[in-house]
Amino acid sequence: MKRLGATLVVLVLLGAAATIGWQHLHAKVRTLLPDECVAKVGDLRADLDVEQAQNAGLITAIAVRRGLPPRAATIALATAFQESKLYNLDYGDRDSVGLFQQRPSQGWGTRKQLRDPVYATGRFYDALVQVDGFETMRITEAAQRVQRSGFPEAYAAHEPAARALASSLTGRSPHAFTCRIGSTEPGRSAVVSSEVTGVFGALVSTPVANGRTVTVGVPDRTTGWALAHYVVAQAGRLGIRRVSYAGRAWALDETWKQEDGRAAGRVRIDLAGPKD
Numbered sequence: 001m002k003r004l005g006a007t008l009v010v011l012v013l014l015g016a017a018a019t020i021g022w023q024h025l026h027a028k029v030r031t032l033l034p035d036e037c038v039a040k041v042g043d044l045r046a047d048l049d050v051e052q053a054q055n056a057g058l059i060t061a062i063a064v065r066r067g068l069p070p071r072a073a074t075i076a077l078a079t080a081f082q083e084s085k086l087y088n089l090d091y092g093d094r095d096s097v098g099l100f101q102q103r104p105s106q107g108w109g110t111r112k113q114l115r116d117p118v119y120a121t122g123r124f125y126d127a128l129v130q131v132d133g134f135e136t137m138r139i140t141e142a143a144q145r146v147q148r149s150g151f152p153e154a155y156a157a158h159e160p161a162a163r164a165l166a167s168s169l170t171g172r173s174p175h176a177f178t179c180r181i182g183s184t185e186p187g188r189s190a191v192v193s194s195e196v197t198g199v200f201g202a203l204v205s206t207p208v209a210n211g212r213t214v215t216v217g218v219p220d221r222t223t224g225w226a227l228a229h230y231v232v233a234q235a236g237r238l239g240i241r242r243v244s245y246a247g248r249a250w251a252l253d254e255t256w257k258q259e260d261g262r263a264a265g266r267v268r269i270d271l272a273g274p275k276d
Helices: 002-032 050-065 070-084 117-128 139-147 154-169 189-203 221-233
Strands: 036-041 044-048 177-180 208-210 213-217 240-245 248-251 256-258 266-271
Touching: 036 050, 036 154, 044 050, 044 154, 050 070, 050 117, 050 154, 050 189, 050 221, 070 117, 070 139, 070 154, 117 139, 139 154, 154 177, 154 221, 177 221, 189 208, 189 213, 189 221, 189 266, 221 240, 221 266
Parallel strands: none
Antiparallel strands: 036 044, 036 177, 208 213, 213 266, 240 248, 240 266, 248 256
C-alpha cells in the first residue's frame, strides 16, 4: 500500500509537471506565431494583421456610436480595403492620404486631419449619409458615390470581407471576431477606460476600474459584443490579456471559450501585467 501510495503521488506530480510544461510550451509557441485577427460569419471570412484589425475596429465602432446600420460599416470597410488595405497611409495618389485616401485639395480636410483615423472616418460617414438610398444600393455603388474613384467597381471585390467584419464588429454576430496576440505590454486601466468612453460614448456606462480589471456596463447584447470585439481588436495596443462577456471569454490564445457565470450586462476587460 505504501508503494502504491508513493506511485500515485509520483504520477500526480508528473501529471502536474506535464501540464505546467505544456502551458509554458503553448505560451512560447504563441509568441513565435505572427499576430493575426479573423472575422468569420457563416461562409464569410476576413483575415487581418493587427494594424488592419485596429483600424477596422475603429471604423466600425464609429458607425455604432453614430447609430448607423451595419451596412454603413460594410461600405466604409470595403472602401478602406480598396483605398489603403486598411492602413493609415501617409502617402497616396497625388495628395491622397489616410485610410480612405481622401484628398485635402478636394475639401476633405487638412493633411494632418486626414491622417487622424477618427476624423477621416467621420468625414466618410458624413458624406455617406448624404447619399440617398445608400442602405439598399450595391456596396460598390454607395462607395463610389462617396469616393468618385476612377475604378468604380473595384470596391465589390472587398465586400465579403467587409461584411464579415461589419457583422462581427457591430455586435450582430456574437463571438465571431478573434485575435491571436503573442505578447503585449502591461495595460493601464485609465487608458483603457478613456478609450472605451471616447469611442463608444454614452452607449456604454462609465468604466469601473478595480486593480487590473476594467468593467463596462452595456445596454444590450449587440452593444456588448460590439464593445467586446472592439477591445479584442485593440488588445495588443492597449495591453489587454483577456475579455469576457455573456458566457464567453477571449484570451491571447485567440479563441472565445465558454465561461459560466458571466453576466450579459457587463464586459470585463483584464489587463496584462509585467509578466504576461
